[in-house]
Amino acid sequence: MRVPLRWLSEYVDLVLEPEELARRLTTAGVEVGEIITAGDWQNIVVGEVVKLDKHPNADRLTLPTVDIGGGERRQVVCGAPNIAVGQKIAYAAVGARLLDGHSGDAMVLRKAKIRGVESQGMVCSEKELGLGEAHEGILVLSPEAPVGAPLSEVLGDTVFDFDLTPNRPDLFSIIGIAREVAALTGQKVRDPSIQYEEKGPAVKGRAKVTVADPDLCPRYVGALIEGLKIGPSPDWMQERLTAAGLRPINNIVDITNYVMLEMGQPLHAFDYDRLAEHHIIVRRAEAGEKMELIDGSKHTFTNEMLLITDADRSVAVAGVMGGFDSEVTEDTTAVLLEAANFNGPNIRRTSNALKVRTDASTRFEKGLSQHLPPVAAARAIKLMVDHAGGKAATGVLDKNPGKAKEGRVTVTMERIVRVLGIELSTKRIREILTALGFGARWMPPDRFVVRVPYWRTDVSIADDVIEEIARIEGYDQLPTSQLRGQIPELVPQPRRDLRERVRDALVDAGMQEIITYSLTDLESLRKVLPKEELAAAPPLRVSNPLSRQWEYARTTLRHALLDTLASNLRGDQSLISLFEMARVYLPREDDLPNEVEMAFGVVSGREPDRWGRPTGEPANFYAAKSRLDHVFAALRITADYREATASAYLPGRTAEVFVGGVRVGLIGEVHPRVVESFDIGREVAMFEVDLDALLPHVSEIVHFQPVSAYPAVEEDLAIVVAKDVAAGRALELIRASKLVASASVFDVYSGDPIAAGKKSLAFAISYQAEGKTLSDADVAKERRRIVERLQRELGAELRA
Amino acid sequence: MAPDTDIQQLEASALEGLDAASDIAALEEWRVAYLGRKGRLTGLLRGLASLSIEERRTVGRAANELKDRLEEAHEARRHAVEEARVEQVIVGERRDVTLPGPPLPRGRLHPITQTMRDIVASLSGMGFQVAEGPEIEWDRYNFEALRIPQDHPARDMWDTLWIDYEKDGRRPMLMRTHTSPNQIRVMEQREPPIRIIVPGKCYRFEATDATHEWMLTQVEGLAVDEGISLTDLKGTLAEFARQMFGRDRKVGFRCDYFPFVEPGMECRIDCFHCRGDGCRTCHQSGWIEILGAGMVHPEILANAGYDPERYTGFAFGMGVERIAMLRYGVDDIRHFYSNDLRFLRQF
């Protein structure tokens, strides 16, 4: 909403500088988004055309002589067809800063010869002055403009562009802003005049209004104005409309727009003679009904949309836009003026469905006051009488089937203290409320009865009134205090705690955290998930995606990690290890999706050497596993890895991860075909863990194990087994021994002298007993038992 | 051979050997050879068996004296060798202190996670507990229960990504546009006093530019109890802002509108650039907004089954990206989710 300060100052004295005023308004909740200074002109003054000669070398050009005050005259070259002797115009001297009339770029006016004649400055168009788009002719100023005065004094203005909140439809008007300014600066509002003479015959019998659907139209005021002469509206009105961002059209349309900006009530003028039977009917559309609107667009309506019709056909979409057929034209001599109140949500629904948003619909949808239409109608009638030669009919048609009561709210001092935390004097409260147009009656011993002014449709409870008091007083004027009282009982957040522990462990393992978008496209999911899975449980789709790229709620993060990896490859072999903690969204029938907390990681590139250069082994399955095991170690749990296959992973290099017998994740090298589809030219290992599945197996509490007082005996054991025997299986058998305190693999070897199809596994074993020092014989006996078990279960032989 | 001569010879050869031992390993070898359990001195003493008691006593004493002398000489020699070794290191085997150590893997948290943790830590210190909720929500929680009914103009404040799911001719499921719906979920389940924060991802139907992202991270705060007032809200937010942005920050409040609070406000800090004088960063206002807040609307308390005459509360919500941008001086919000490692590794 653009509010020119010259216009605003008609209703309230502006006693503050614009910047300070903007600051106060913003602080009070009426946000000035931008302060626009229109007309910061230098070297441009009001001139009068005193003589007009023909250009000797060009038919289209003229040579006006301009009186620029102080007895000075300048002859310029001019191409405007509308220039005439006696006009007051904007004269720019050499050196003035203007906009180029064609390109709109900023430029400095220089001395120039045009077709052989020197131009001493120029006469400006609207566009050259940055006032508007018009460039066909020069800007003609009001005849009262004083010759020689700087143009900025005559036309310059400051415009506040407000970012308003949707709860305050009353502020979508100059008068609404004036009320705020008055309350904040201790000034009085001057309401615009709504007095006019009713010189025409009674409206009754010559026009008729029927409201068929009062639930959607609680009030409808129709007024008849005849004897109109359509033409341009007065200069001052055009200037104000232009400054507020509207384009002047003709006096009738301009007046309806002017009053809408002034008072916030959208109005519509129908050509009276084109209304069949001069009858306005407000009714719901029949499903499938069609109409062409003023802007030339054609629409089909549903039976939830409200139309304005005459006896024969529809003439407007209520509260949104008028129809083409009943529009005011040059030949119009009488109008039926509509000032109505419509149901906000309904207007909003209609305007959204038709995709037509107008100054009218954006006001109506916020819920305007039912008391506003007669006031705004009177104001418009007065302007039509004064500026369009109109003759007002006697009386207006006022259908008010939904009569709203005047709002009254009781506000106790106790409530004020409860909400604001401090006491304010009754004097100050009354002062603030009165300045805002509220009535405040003190009811001893402890309360105000507050009458809400009709335009404040947003105020209905005590706390609304309390906000009014607080915002005008200024939130910054209130003291601060700290929360007291009881701190609520702790509600454990194990899911969050686990997630943060895993996050820390992954960082600790040298991995970089990333955060990627939760939405993706089907193509990305197809690259990493099996077709059947996608078909069986299709991901949730967004019905209005911002882009095809972000259409589906992801059920995995595989693609996101691979995409991020791909985008960070810099053509070398540097090790990149990334992880992300995020939810996946698993659809459920007729319910919100199951949001599962996941951790995903990828590792790719070569391990660094002593100098940090990527010359080591390419990161493979084991690189991913060491990172994942680092996490499990941090959580003090042990995971089992069981060879498995999974889509996107390479068979033979993939495992399912089990904790406490439950499958919690996957790990493996990414299938070369998948790697290829993400344009990653190197091997990638990946893991994924379902934290929700892991959660029951994680304990925050560590149970202390006594440290054995007896020494351990360390021994190595090497066996030869078939190649496909998993080392983990052998370890399990070794660890099954009671005397084995710990055991780990330290070498895997195949090749000479080990027979083909076999491999050697070497284990470091630590023997220890709880109650005694083990003798050499004890250890030898236990070793024998272990070797026997390995032979029996795995066909292992002791390596010589 | 006379035992005396034996001892003298042993001493001579031992001392000679000791002189020749020039490192710790050789010294240890020498010790074992002469002073060990099976060493030459022990051997010599074992040979005493054939002597008379008188001779044995004399030679034994001499041998023990020799043992003491050799041990002393060994200790002195060992000391000298160690000194020489250290001297050798100091003089000839210096470390180039400017060379790097072998690389250790370095992981980092995403800057949004870091900022989120700081925010949560600050508010936890004031007694707020984390309570998380779903990212895909019902319209009922995201809007309706927050006093934003169907066709309410305030819905324009949260452009919404809707899930393609219809029920009774409506689309009731959406990507949550803010973390506020979890206020309602928590109030449905708990009784006052309540002091929670809701961190999490939110989504908007919004074109991206330098200051707008369609995916964003929010932290919502809610406190409900007897006797909570606007001054408490101001105090809590001012303390929070100073913990996040520095103790010398000026904190200001202006009126603002959110359907679920009354009165509503926006919390601001003085502009980093101009310190309040007005510049381009702060749109000449001198202030930079950091969050929205207000007193919980009594209707929302009543809907949760709380007595709005007895209980009052406040709520606030902030964008973590915005806080991170202000703290780190990041000029474009799109950096956060483009995940360029050259960006991420700076934090």
Ligand SMILES: [Zn+2]
């Ligand atoms: Zn600034």
